[in-house]
Amino acid sequence: MSTTTHTTTLRARPATTINRHLKGEWTKLRTLPSTWRTAALAGALAIGFTAAVDLAQLTRASMNAQQLQGFDATSASLFGVIIAATLLGSLAVRTVTAEYSTGMIRSTFTAMPGRRMVLGAKAATVAAFVFPIALLVDIAGFALGQHIFAGDHLQVALSHPGVPRAILFGAVAASLVAIIGVGLGALIRHTAGAATTLTLIIVGGVTLGQLLPAGLRQYLPGTAIQAAITVHRSTGLLTPNTAIAVLGAYAAIVLAAALIRVAHRDA
Amino acid sequence: MIEVQHLTKRFGNSVAVDEVSFVVQPGRVTGFLGPNGAGKSTTMRMILGLDTPSSGSVLVNGSSYRELNDPLRSVGALLDAKAIVGGRSAANHLMWLADSNGIDRRRVGEVLDMVGLGDVAGQRVGTFSLGMSQRLGIAAALLGDPDTLIFDEPINGLDPDGILWIRNLMKSLAAEGRTVFLSSHLMSEMAQTADHLLVIAQGRIIADAGTEEFITQNATASVHVRAVQQTELADALTQRGGVVERSPDGGLLVTGLDCLAIGGVACAHDITLFELQASRASLEQAFFELTRDATDYRAGELTGAPQGA
Numbered sequence: 001m002s003t004t005t006h007t008t009t010l011r012a013r014p015a016t017t018i019n020r021h022l023k024g025e026w027t028k029l030r031t032l033p034s035t036w037r038t039a040a041l042a043g044a045l046a047i048g049f050t051a052a053v054d055l056a057q058l059t060r061a062s063m064n065a066q067q068l069q070g071f072d073a074t075s076a077s078l079f080g081v082i083i084a085a086t087l088l089g090s091l092a093v094r095t096v097t098a099e100y101s102t103g104m105i106r107s108t109f110t111a112m113p114g115r116r117m118v119l120g121a122k123a124a125t126v127a128a129f130v131f132p133i134a135l136l137v138d139i140a141g142f143a144l145g146q147h148i149f150a151g152d153h154l155q156v157a158l159s160h161p162g163v164p165r166a167i168l169f170g171a172v173a174a175s176l177v178a179i180i181g182v183g184l185g186a187l188i189r190h191t192a193g194a195a196t197t198l199t200l201i202i203v204g205g206v207t208l209g210q211l212l213p214a215g216l217r218q219y220l221p222g223t224a225i226q227a228a229i230t231v232h233r234s235t236g237l238l239t240p241n242t243a244i245a246v247l248g249a250y251a252a253i254v255l256a257a258a259l260i261r262v263a264h265r266d267a
Numbered sequence: 268m269i270e271v272q273h274l275t276k277r278f279g280n281s282v283a284v285d286e287v288s289f290v291v292q293p294g295r296v297t298g299f300l301g302p303n304g305a306g307k308s309t310t311m312r313m314i315l316g317l318d319t320p321s322s323g324s325v326l327v328n329g330s331s332y333r334e335l336n337d338p339l340r341s342v343g344a345l346l347d348a349k350a351i352v353g354g355r356s357a358a359n360h361l362m363w364l365a366d367s368n369g370i371d372r373r374r375v376g377e378v379l380d381m382v383g384l385g386d387v388a389g390q391r392v393g394t395f396s397l398g399m400s401q402r403l404g405i406a407a408a409l410l411g412d413p414d415t416l417i418f419d420e421p422i423n424g425l426d427p428d429g430i431l432w433i434r435n436l437m438k439s440l441a442a443e444g445r446t447v448f449l450s451s452h453l454m455s456e457m458a459q460t461a462d463h464l465l466v467i468a469q470g471r472i473i474a475d476a477g478t479e480e481f482i483t484q485n486a487t488a489s490v491h492v493r494a495v496q497q498t499e500l501a502d503a504l505t506q507r508g509g510v511v512e513r514s515p516d517g518g519l520l521v522t523g524l525d526c527l528a529i530g531g532v533a534c535a536h537d538i539t540l541f542e543l544q545a546s547r548a549s550l551e552q553a554f555f556e557l558t559r560d561a562t563d564y565r566a567g568e569l570t571g572a573p574q575g576a
Contacts, residue, residue, distance in 0.1 A: 020337070020368060024363050024364070024366045024368075025363075026366075027363040027367075031355050031359035031360075031362065031363065032352070032355055033354055099352065102350055102352050103350025103351075106312075106315075106346055106347070107346075107351070107364070109315075109317055110316070110317065110346075111338065111367045111368060112338075113316050113333040266312070266319060267312075267317040
């Protein structure tokens with residue numbers, strides 16, 4: 001032990017505390033090799049699927065006039081972000097559940113006793129980490145998709161009205177899914193349970209959601225992500241702005257429930 | 268300094284910690300001794316704000332743990348060394364702790380060297396043995412150079428060198444004026460390390476005393492003696508007020524008289540002694556005396572008390 005000075009800790013300003021929580025959580029996130037593996041996998045799968053599906057299915061020859069009319073070259077090239085959001089969402093889940101399952105959450109809460117602030121810092125950190133990756137997936141998917149569609153003269157330009165918003169909203173939607181993931185992780189505390197729940201909410205909403213009437217189905221998180229990346233208005237989908245607002249509401253509700261829960265349970 | 272007042276923790280119908288009050292003073296090693304399930308870990312978790320007490324209060328350095336800013340700078344704790352996400356390197360694990368409390372990152376290397384993990388700083392903690400994990404946990408506790416240190420069963424999994432190292436570390440930390448609070452169910456270790464003892468059984472503090480004082484009060488010292496005229500000696504010692512039992516090797520086990528008195532008696536009766544050995548009362552003896560009625564795990568009688576370890 002180097003020194004024996006017993007200094008009185010000055011009452012730190014809340015801003016300092018918030019900064020330190022964010023810094024601590026960011027260090028945690030970036031020093032785990034699986035974070036980068038998941039990010040790389042999410043990017044590769046999302047872009048790969050986009051390219052494969054766009055190449056295989058979306059050719060002029062296979063579409064009738066009505067389908068051509070409704071064809072949204074933007075959302076067709078951006079749907080990969082849903083895959084990325086699901087994988088990165090499970091990463092978000094693990095930032096919480098890995099700590100509960102190992103017991104490291106007790107180190108976290110002894111280092112940072114303000115549990116709500118810890119959860120808030122986790123959500124903010126993961127959302128900020130996911131955003132640029134999802135944006136990259138969107139941009140790459142868009143470029144690749146338009147390149148493929150150009151063969152059939154179905155491509156749209158980046159400058160086309162609504163396209164930049166769709167690209168941006170895809171990334172925002174992925175960040176909101178990450179926040180939902182952190183919230184579910186804190187509520188469920190088990191990786192498998194929380195990750196499965198998140199996947200069901202997004203992908204299951206798209207498939208099982210077919211059983212619901214369209215009026216309800218459009219409010220499912222998965223359907224809302226689909227709507228967020230559209231340019232053409234289509235029936236059964238919310239407008240992109242409403243879709244993002246709906247996703248934001250889901251993220252707020254799940255995170256709020258988690259914030260209430262985390263403070264009252266023993267760690 | 269740790270001040271615990273009327274602390275109680277109930278889990279459903281069972282009471283894990285029952286109206287416990289004590290003060291852990293700076294400048295000495297305080298041992299928290301008790302059998303498994305006695306409430307040691309639960310008490311420590313409440314001190315650290317991890318479990319919410321059912322009633323009562325805990326103050327660490329004068330304030331509630333959850334009110335501390337940058338708590339690692341005033342309290343360092345090791346609870347469960349294996350409770351750690353395995354994918355990070357040792358240095359990175361300490362780095363997030365440092366970052367979260369505004370501690371200089373240079374301190375990470377310092378504490379790793381201090382606990383002897385300098386060479387494996389870049390190795391994934393998932394590959395660490397229990398002993399290495401314990402050392403990492405101790406490094407984490409020392410990271411913020413805190414006044415108060417709390418260790419739950421720190422010598423688990425350590426080899427003899429490691430145990431000696433921990434013992435000396437605890438003593439030197441206390442000598443620097445820090446508050447050192449250490450739990451263990453290993454009584455021999457406590458006897459050698461702790462200056463002061465808090466003994467807990469079934470959620471209640473049953474002793475709060477200096478280690479020497481505790482042993483003297485709760486365990487009777489005995490003398491082992493062998494003589495040529497064994498029966499005569501036994502009678503003479505009984506007359507002098509000693510309690511005499513036959514020991515398995517044929518000698519006598521005398522309590523209530525010390526070596527000087529026994530030697531005197533033998534001389535007065537012209538008895539030849541060929542063995543006279545005082546056995547120091549041990550912490551084990553004292554502990555068993557005290558907890559005989561309070562232990563959860565007596566042979567043939569298993570109760571469903573929760574595991575607190």
